[in-house]
Amino acid sequence: MEFGAFKNRVLTSFHLDLNSYKEKQLKRRLDSYLSRLKMANYGELFNRMTANRVSYEEFLDYLTINVSEFFRDPQRFSDLQKEHLPELINSRNSVKIWSAACSNGSEPYSLAIIMEELGLSGRSKIIATDIDRQILNKAERATYSKESLKNVSAARLERFFSQAGTSYALKEALRRKVTFRHHDLLSGEYDNNYDLILCRNVTIYFTKEAQEVIYRRFNNSLTNGGLLFIGGSEMIFNYKELGFEKLSTCFYRKSAPHNKPKI
Numbered sequence: 001m002e003f004g005a006f007k008n009r010v011l012t013s014f015h016l017d018l019n020s021y022k023e024k025q026l027k028r029r030l031d032s033y034l035s036r037l038k039m040a041n042y043g044e045l046f047n048r049m050t051a052n053r054v055s056y057e058e059f060l061d062y063l064t065i066n067v068s069e070f071f072r073d074p075q076r077f078s079d080l081q082k083e084h085l086p087e088l089i090n091s092r093n094s095v096k097i098w099s100a101a102c103s104n105g106s107e108p109y110s111l112a113i114i115m116e117e118l119g120l121s122g123r124s125k126i127i128a129t130d131i132d133r134q135i136l137n138k139a140e141r142a143t144y145s146k147e148s149l150k151n152v153s154a155a156r157l158e159r160f161f162s163q164a165g166t167s168y169a170l171k172e173a174l175r176r177k178v179t180f181r182h183h184d185l186l187s188g189e190y191d192n193n194y195d196l197i198l199c200r201n202v203t204i205y206f207t208k209e210a211q212e213v214i215y216r217r218f219n220n221s222l223t224n225g226g227l228l229f230i231g232g233s234e235m236i237f238n239y240k241e242l243g244f245e246k247l248s249t250c251f252y253r254k255s256a257p258h259n260k261p262k263i
């Protein structure tokens with residue numbers, strides 16, 4: 001089976017749109033998966049994936065890069081905590097937050113820590129989603145290595161975690177602040193009325209066309225004046241066209257309705 005045919009069969013059978021991932025990167029990753037499984041071609045891989053659900057989940061877990069850490073790009077999280085969130089909450093009774101492509105939970109739990117420190121836990125709701133069910137299970141367990149906590153200060157570590165051998169478990173009270181759900185950014189429905197959306201270090205894997213669709217859909221999911229927080233190495237060049245204004249590095253605000261383009 002050719003690569004193109006494999007992608008189309010995966011789309012039909014699993015509703016997973018591999019055509020929206022950057023082709024070269026995707027092919028490299030899939031080829032290394034084939035050699036890891038000692039398989040000769042994509043046909044064999046497809047048969048394995050259709051044989052049982054676990055094989056499909058394993059494939060997805062390999063395909064997706066789950067690297068994450070608490071307070072990734074600390075300066076940007078500090079901007080969020082010191083400037084953007086206080087400003088956002090000023091004009092709202094509560095904030096609804098979406099951590100899209102949340103991986104092992106480091107990102108939404110970093111947010112939960114910030115909300116707790118700002119005294120806003122009771123006025124916020126954090127939804128965290130990812131396409132990879134295996135990583136969502138890990139996120140719910142909320143146990144981390146020292147490495148993923150390298151940006152967490154000693155005071156935060158002491159307040160929000162308990163040490164269990166060489167790893168650190170997030171305290172139950174904070175774990176309860178985040179609701180995890182399965183969601184595919186390429187094929188899923190987008191919920192509405194978010195005041196803040198974090199989508200960091202995932203759209204880099206998608207084609208330009210897919211990125212644009214996702215940013216438009218985020219715009220549609222945000223409340224007026226709501227914020228989009230993207231990754232440190234990312235940039236939205238045509239943000240105006242997509243209905244945003246740029247606030248600061250990594251932060252875009254949904255423009256007022258009269259400036260908003262038609263979807």
Ligand SMILES: C[S@@+](CC[C@H](N)C(=O)[O-])C[C@H]1O[C@@H](n2cnc3c(N)ncnc32)[C@H](O)[C@@H]1O
Pocket residue numbers: 064065066067068069072100101102103104107129130131132135183184185186199200201202231
């Ligand atoms: C590199 S991690 C980024 C995690 C976190 N946002 C951060 O910045 O640290 C990328 C995540 O995107 C998820 N992902 C990949 N494709 C996706 C899709 N189509 N829909 C939702 N999540 C996806 C992966 O499973 C992975 O957990």
